[in-house]
Amino acid sequence: MTTSRRLADRKVERFEKNITKRGAVPETGSKKGSNYPVGPILLGFFIFVVIGSSLFQIIRTATSGGMA
DSSP: OOOOOHHHHHHHHHHHHHHHHHOOOOOOOOSSSSSSSSSSHHHHHHHHHHHHHHHHHHHHHHHHHHHH
């Protein structure tokens, strides 16, 4: 199964074009940190619940006299 010379030259030419384009990535594609998976209100609520429950547990443990 032989490839014609014209097809082989076309493949080589495409490969050579890709070699020169390597590392030239557009800046817009690598934006990180601006699109969060959760909103700021949900994040604030989660932090409130976690810190509030830990404070409640500390106060409950301190008033019950230690290990209870």
